[in-house]
Amino acid sequence: MPQITLLTGRIAPLPDTDQVSGIDKSVVDRPLQLGTTGLEGDEQADLRVHGGPEKAVHHYPFDHYAAWRTDLGDLPILSTAGGFGENISTLGMTEDTVSVGDIFRLGGALVQVSQGRQPCWKLTRRIGVEDMARRVQKTGRTGWYYRVLQAGQVAPDDMIELVDRVAPDWTLHRLWHALYIDRMNLRELHGIASLDVLADGWRRYAIRRLESGQVEDWSRRLEGGA
Numbered sequence: 001m002p003q004i005t006l007l008t009g010r011i012a013p014l015p016d017t018d019q020v021s022g023i024d025k026s027v028v029d030r031p032l033q034l035g036t037t038g039l040e041g042d043e044q045a046d047l048r049v050h051g052g053p054e055k056a057v058h059h060y061p062f063d064h065y066a067a068w069r070t071d072l073g074d075l076p077i078l079s080t081a082g083g084f085g086e087n088i089s090t091l092g093m094t095e096d097t098v099s100v101g102d103i104f105r106l107g108g109a110l111v112q113v114s115q116g117r118q119p120c121w122k123l124t125r126r127i128g129v130e131d132m133a134r135r136v137q138k139t140g141r142t143g144w145y146y147r148v149l150q151a152g153q154v155a156p157d158d159m160i161e162l163v164d165r166v167a168p169d170w171t172l173h174r175l176w177h178a179l180y181i182d183r184m185n186l187r188e189l190h191g192i193a194s195l196d197v198l199a200d201g202w203r204r205y206a207i208r209r210l211e212s213g214q215v216e217d218w219s220r221r222l223e224g225g226a
Contacts, residue, residue, distance in 0.1 A: 001159040004106070005062070005081045005089040006032065008042035014125050020045045021122050023085035031155035034109045036148045039087055049221075053147055054114045054199040060086035060143035061094045067141065072129055084136075085126065086143060090160060095140060095173045101166030101197035108152025110163065115199040116172050116179075117143040120221050133222040140176045145199075166197050179205060183215045 007025035014021045022043040032040040036053050044051035062081055069078050081089035088106075095116070102113045119133040119142065129135070136142055170191070178188035179202070192198065192206035209215060 001161045002090040002092040004154075004156070004158050004160050006039075006154060006156045006158075007082050007087050007089065008032065008039050009082075009085070010041070011043045011045045014122060015128075017125055019122070021126075022050070023122050023126050025082040025085055025087065027081065027156070029156055031107070031153050033151070034106070034111075034148060034154045035151045039154070042087060049120065054201070055145040056148045057087045057111060057146040058085060058117060058143060059088040059090070059093075059146065060084045060117070061141075062089045062091050063094055064141040067139075071135070072127075075127070075129075077127060083127065084123065084143060088160070093160070095142065095144070095176060096171060098144060098172050099165060099168050100170045100172065100175060100195065102162060102168075103149065103164040103166070104146075105161045105163050106152075107154035107158040109148060109154055110150035110152070111146035112149050112166075112197070113172070114145050114147040114197075115202045116176055117145060118218075118221070124222075137180055137218075137222065140173060140180070142172075142176060144172050147199075167195060170195060170198075175202075184209065184213075186210070 006028050008028055009022045009025040011020050011022045012024055022045050036056060038051060038056045065078055077083040098113060100113050104111050119136040121133055124132040178185060178192060189206040189210050193203055193210060
């Protein structure tokens with residue numbers, strides 16, 4: 001069972017913009033209450049696209065940090081957990097091994113993987129690399145979100161324990177590959193459209209593609225809009 005690092009952040013100005021964001025997360029050293037919309041003391045600035053029940057907790061593998069340092073150099077922001085705005089950091093869990101619908105015990109709470117993380121332009125400003133959001137999308141090193149099935153207290157250094165696998169074939173890597181790489185694979189899109197444990201917003205991507213025969217344009221989200 002991996003041990004967690006627990007992080008939260010308050011809304012603050014985003015460097016080099018006229019926007020605010022809660023992406024700057026810091027390690028906490030005391031137990032926090034986890035409810036259906038997130039951790040005690042954690043904030044999101046734009047609730048249209050961040051936070052809410054399907055994005056209550058963001059988990060980013062610390063396993064990826066070494067690869068990012070290889071790609072980008074030894075940026076200070078990549079030296080410790082929190083660079084990607086995550087609430088949970090671990091070693092030993094990645095998109096290859098975690099599936100949509102997986103249920104975990106996290107301290108006194110139960111959480112379920114709801115969707116992958118869709119990077120946006122605020123991550124680019126956070127890291128300070130011009131095309132960072134696109135790099136995250138392209139590599140599949142995205143992290144993921146949890147919905148909260150049972151509220152409870154979560155403490156630093158708690159273990160995260162797998163309780164059940166609802167859709168083990170649908171790893172986050174497979175989901176990412178279908179939505180971002182092999183984007184009009186009809187078999188995969190039909191599978192995603194019927195994957196009821198997946199967050200509705202992501203299921204709708206598949207449904208719209210099946211209906212329209214087209215892939216949505218995410219450039220505004222990646223480069224400078226919501």
